[in-house]
Amino acid sequence: MRQLTRPLGLTTLVLVSVTLLLAVFGPVLWSARADSIDIDAMRQGMSAAHPFGTDYLGRDVLARTLVATRLSVLLALLATVLGAALGILLGTLPVVLGRRIGGLVVAFINLTVAFPGLLLAIFFGVVFGVGADGAVLALAVALTPNFARLTYTRAVAVAEADFVSAARLLGVPRAVVITRHVVPNIAEPLVVNFASAIGSALLSFAALSYLGFGVQPPSYDWGRLLNEGLPRIYTDPASALLPGFAIVFAGITFVLAGELTARLLTAEPPGHRAAPRETAAPGEPEPGGEHGVLRVVNLRVRFPAANPVCGASFTLHRGEILGLVGESGSGKSVTGAAIAGLVPHPGQVEAERLEFDGEPLDPARLGDRLAMVFQDPMSSLNPALRVGRQLAEVAEVHRNADRRSAMARAVDRLRAVRIRDPERRAAQYPHEFSGGMRQRAMIGMGLMGEPRLIIADEPTTALDVTVQRDILGLLREVRDTQGTAVLFVSHDIAVVRELASRVLVMYAGRIVEELPASALDTAAHPYTRALVASSPDLRTDRSLPLATIEGRAPDATEELPGCPFAPRCSYADERCHTELPAPRDLAGHRVSCWHPIGALEVRA
Amino acid sequence: MSELTVDGLTVRFGAHTAVDGVSLAVPAGSVLGLAGESGSGKSTIARAIVGMAPISSGSVRYDGTPLRTPDRRIQLVFQDPAAALDPRRSIGSSIAEGVRAKRTARRARVRELLELVHIDPARANLNPREFSGGQLQRVCLARALAAEPEFLIADEITSALDVSVQGAVLNVVREIQRETGIGILFISHNLAVLRYLADTMAVLRAGKLVEQAETETLLGAPEHEYTKQLIDAVPGQE
Numbered sequence A: 001m002r003q004l005t006r007p008l009g010l011t012t013l014v015l016v017s018v019t020l021l022l023a024v025f026g027p028v029l030w031s032a033r034a035d036s037i038d039i040d041a042m043r044q045g046m047s048a049a050h051p052f053g054t055d056y057l058g059r060d061v062l063a064r065t066l067v068a069t070r071l072s073v074l075l076a077l078l079a080t081v082l083g084a085a086l087g088i089l090l091g092t093l094p095v096v097l098g099r100r101i102g103g104l105v106v107a108f109i110n111l112t113v114a115f116p117g118l119l120l121a122i123f124f125g126v127v128f129g130v131g132a133d134g135a136v137l138a139l140a141v142a143l144t145p146n147f148a149r150l151t152y153t154r155a156v157a158v159a160e161a162d163f164v165s166a167a168r169l170l171g172v173p174r175a176v177v178i179t180r181h182v183v184p185n186i187a188e189p190l191v192v193n194f195a196s197a198i199g200s201a202l203l204s205f206a207a208l209s210y211l212g213f214g215v216q217p218p219s220y221d222w223g224r225l226l227n228e229g230l231p232r233i234y235t236d237p238a239s240a241l242l243p244g245f246a247i248v249f250a251g252i253t254f255v256l257a258g259e260l261t262a263r264l265l266t267a268e269p270p271g272h273r274a275a276p277r278e279t280a281a282p283g284e285p286e287p288g289g290e291h292g293v294l295r296v297v298n299l300r301v302r303f304p305a306a307n308p309v310c311g312a313s314f315t316l317h318r319g320e321i322l323g324l325v326g327e328s329g330s331g332k333s334v335t336g337a338a339i340a341g342l343v344p345h346p347g348q349v350e351a352e353r354l355e356f357d358g359e360p361l362d363p364a365r366l367g368d369r370l371a372m373v374f375q376d377p378m379s380s381l382n383p384a385l386r387v388g389r390q391l392a393e394v395a396e397v398h399r400n401a402d403r404r405s406a407m408a409r410a411v412d413r414l415r416a417v418r419i420r421d422p423e424r425r426a427a428q429y430p431h432e433f434s435g436g437m438r439q440r441a442m443i444g445m446g447l448m449g450e451p452r453l454i455i456a457d458e459p460t461t462a463l464d465v466t467v468q469r470d471i472l473g474l475l476r477e478v479r480d481t482q483g484t485a486v487l488f489v490s491h492d493i494a495v496v497r498e499l500a501s502r503v504l505v506m507y508a509g510r511i512v513e514e515l516p517a518s519a520l521d522t523a524a525h526p527y528t529r530a531l532v533a534s535s536p537d538l539r540t541d542r543s544l545p546l547a548t549i550e551g552r553a554p555d556a557t558e559e560l561p562g563c564p565f566a567p568r569c570s571y572a573d574e575r576c577h578t579e580l581p582a583p584r585d586l587a588g589h590r591v592s593c594w595h596p597i598g599a600l601e602v603r604a
Numbered sequence B: 001m002s003e004l005t006v007d008g009l010t011v012r013f014g015a016h017t018a019v020d021g022v023s024l025a026v027p028a029g030s031v032l033g034l035a036g037e038s039g040s041g042k043s044t045i046a047r048a049i050v051g052m053a054p055i056s057s058g059s060v061r062y063d064g065t066p067l068r069t070p071d072r073r074i075q076l077v078f079q080d081p082a083a084a085l086d087p088r089r090s091i092g093s094s095i096a097e098g099v100r101a102k103r104t105a106r107r108a109r110v111r112e113l114l115e116l117v118h119i120d121p122a123r124a125n126l127n128p129r130e131f132s133g134g135q136l137q138r139v140c141l142a143r144a145l146a147a148e149p150e151f152l153i154a155d156e157i158t159s160a161l162d163v164s165v166q167g168a169v170l171n172v173v174r175e176i177q178r179e180t181g182i183g184i185l186f187i188s189h190n191l192a193v194l195r196y197l198a199d200t201m202a203v204l205r206a207g208k209l210v211e212q213a214e215t216e217t218l219l220g221a222p223e224h225e226y227t228k229q230l231i232d233a234v235p236g237q238e
Ligand SMILES: Nc1ncnc2c1ncn2[C@@H]1O[C@H](COP(=O)(O)OP(=O)(O)OP(=O)(O)O)[C@@H](O)[C@H]1O
Pocket: A303, A306, A307, A308, A326, A327, A328, A329, A330, A331, A332, A333, A334, A335, A344, A347, A491, A555, A556, A557
């Protein structure tokens, strides 16, 4: 409902009310004036008595335009209702009829959608004959294909939805399934489409009347008035243009109404905007002179409506694999993207320090020293280019290599990531690769240079376990042979435990614990503990229930004063709810918690 | 309550054979874990049993007689809980759909079912978007149980969930199984999850069954080379 008080909502409401009031009361109020013929005042320009002049019979143009609102809107409405009804009928046919005839109907719908609506309307206007009835029919037929296609595509999608299958399995009768689940879920886009269709019907109808197909004298709608006024456009522009203005006004009104309905229907529950904030403790300088490959101090990422990362600090050393775990929405991917300079607009990245190789990180100068590997290799490889070519391009761009040697390197890299028969594979397109091979190719692409750092964001999540094992092995090998550091982002704690030497645990945009992978079972932060305990492995005691974490993680739009885990934490006390715990060092762990579990406090 | 048997089940989609002569038996009150990698045909078997995929040959029997679907005695729980609930209806009314009872009794039963899956019955009037994935999956379990089924098919019901909420769903499945003695075909690619729940396990590869044994035996002393590979690939083993 908040949409209604926004500028768009308010404007639309005002416009719609004005249009409807005019349609209802216009003829009542101004009919007499609009129809009174005054031979003495024919074709007059603007005057006090006739603000927009008079027509060829001396009738007041303003009054006539206002009165015409009712007919214009009514006819457009009629045409749209009829068109929608026909369209919905046509669109449900393929679902009801069998595959073969249904297929023909679909082909027919798709064919007709391709025709411009107005052209169809004019064509049918000629077929159905001159006059308002004919024009309504013509327009309805012209509007039919769009409604038909929308109905059809939605019906198919909803009919195949899992919730419809579930209802069938429960033995809910077919008719009930359709009225209860299918129709309401189709209705929504139809309603939206309906409102904006009225707008375009209004314009089309005016066009038909203007061309002489639509409303015939002595009746008049806006199109008719435009037709009568336009010959005088140079002498009396105001009276000629007023109906045109009315058409545009009403057209926009209904299109906006469509837009507003869409927003109202799809509106998410409102999340409140989070204000930028200060973290309790700024990251302390790291001890010792040796700089890591990557040093991040107090990294924050802000979007207008969310703060997905609020103060992350960590260092990544040469040849180290650092795991970053956390549940969905905790900010893992955004952290990785921020380092690679890939946070989309309008996101803002801030950090006290963000150093790569000892220098301030400049995404423009990273070149091939940093490589990114994503979850879905298909979307990061260009489907239209041969794999070898895509790899070779990296060397051509970053190393000014010539085509020949670049391709040689590409083949060599494909071999390095253990793709068999790399010469032949280099000449293939991404879709000819299996999922695991694509992921190898992506890593191979990262290895075209000599990367200092690979950021791998859920690189194995979409893969089978056996393929996952190969990819993990490959990352380890790259680390061993080239000393590359890896930031390995994953929601799967078992995978991280296996691959990484150190682990960052992220919760609600903060790193709540940093610890050696080998110490996961004795984690100090209650969240890490629960996370480890809740995922079964091959040693889990089958006779006991699994540990659980009730509730859900706050999303990046919520702002809690205390520890973000407090609402779900069984150790939480008063302080946890009001004060944000700062990170502190505890026996090799770095923990943000007021009541860390177990470990002896080494440094307060 | 009786056994669900799948005999020589074959499902073809055009020229592609998705399931190839699979035979399985799930005795009453036991849990069969079905493992396999993506594309191996796990979901197709589930869908074929409840009549959502065409059976090319072979049979599905329940209680010795061929199964005619939809059959309220057998319920399926889907992978993505958000897609499996009507977004415009409250979770309570989705569950109520499966309950065969008069109005007041129905409402009481919905409360009972929600309590069974550890969701506060006071939240029955809320729409799915007010819940987390793990809670929604428990709602889906409650809906399936509304039909008082004798048999449940769970198709990757924790794969779309965060680990932090997966545990709660698995616990509920185990509790329900122990309390009601319902038979379950539990499908997952995650061997650790299967190990936690299943009495017996079957491994599927490219539409064919490669091995079937008691869970302890299958994981402890796998016979088939492919089963060994799968076990070796489970991450997080020392
Ligand atoms: N482009 C964006 N605009 C606005 N908010 C965004 C944007 N990208 C991410 N967010 C928000 O930032 C938060 C963190 O998202 P992120 O993708 O980093 O999570 P994640 O930990 O990688 O989760 P997953 O495990 O699901 O991949 C989320 O609340 C998300 O909605």
